[in-house]
Amino acid sequence: MDRQQEFVLRTLEERDIRFVRLWFTDVLGTLKSVSVAPAELESAFEEGIGIDGSAIEGFARVSESDMVAMPDPTTFQVFPFEGGASGESARMFCDILLPDGSAAWADPRHVLRRMLAKAAEKGFTFYTHPEVEFFLVQDGPLDGSVPVPVDGGGYFDHTTHSVARDFRRQAVLALERIGISVEFSHHEVAPGQQEIDLRYADALTTADNIMTFRHVVKEVALSQGVRATFMPKPYTDQPGSGMHTHLSLFEGERNAFHDGDDPLKLSKTARAFIAGLLVHAREYTAVTNQWVNSYKRLFPMQLPDRITESPAFVSWGALNRSALVRVPAFGKPNSARVEVRSLDSATNPYLAFAVMLGAGLKGIEEGYELPPGAEDDVWSMSPAERKAAGYDALPENLAEAIDVMAKSELIPEVLGEHVFDFFLRNKRQEWEQYRREVTPYERQRYLGAL
Ligand code: GLN
Ligand code: MG
Ligand code: MG
């Protein structure tokens, strides 16, 4: 047994913790959990816990369904606030293995680990930092009716004694207590909409943190009698919930995106990485924006006092909030980074980070040239102007996103053939279900008029 494993067992004993939750994630980004008693953990560290992979979305065909969840002791965390009678509980993320001990190809953590190893071969560590947006609603109706937001606040509003402010305080405290550092939190543009930004960390830790974040935020909301939703676009006339993600590569202690001599202080590595993100953007959108509903967010919408800021075209720019990839102003060399603005809060973070890293590394490997940045507001250009500037449109709906992804050479390489095939099959089914649905919009518009 190694020192980390011993530390876990000792902590459980000292703090008299009765339940340890073992967590993993399916291909669609749903968190899965199995609880074990501390007494079982010693053998779980040696042999793992057997699970039926065929019951997990995307994991296995029935004939090869035996899998093993192997707890990763470096992710051990005590949850001081949800232990029920015994006071505390704890959790660990797992890697999923096949019975012969090799990694299960369908485990999203493994997909990301494989890309991180590829980056490491080139001397790079990949860091990410997400800005997670979500809605707080009073109720969570499941019959399709419109949920009531908890407040009528707006961007950066300071609302005294509001549910949202107390909620953010409680959520941030809870996250900090389990070792997830929060940089900022504020009210977002729409009524009930919140944003919490996590501090940057290596991409595997960040992806684990996002899974934990979603769980904690939902629990804190429930404890306050409201609900949190990461649905990308709950309201027709309000902005959706994006998960802007800042990316950087480090070589040891040095930020490989920084070059003090460049006008934008961006290195050649950073420029080639951005070029990769742009060239392959249409191919990975099905992963970063994986639901039918995701595409209701991905275009600009005029609100009374502003325009919503979700990207619809493949472009980049310094400080340009209409671009897909933005280069934020940064002070210290080690803060050099790029922000991808298409992701939404309901993506599978492991797969999303893997495809973006794959695209960026491809740009570096192939020496892609970065086209000039967009200085104009890409939204207000005419289609002809955008065509001349070379700004392709992102896929307009899930069907188009799947079609583009299906033709990609890069994405099956990054995801592995199994996840790639499963994902396409699953998403085609989702689209088919949606396609046959007659919506309230159609009845309102056509029933009387036609
Ligand atoms: N909610 C916007 C989006 O959908 C982002 C708004 C912002 O943070 N500037 O991406
Ligand atoms: Mg923000
Ligand atoms: Mg925001």
Ligand code: MG
């Ligand atoms: Mg942002």
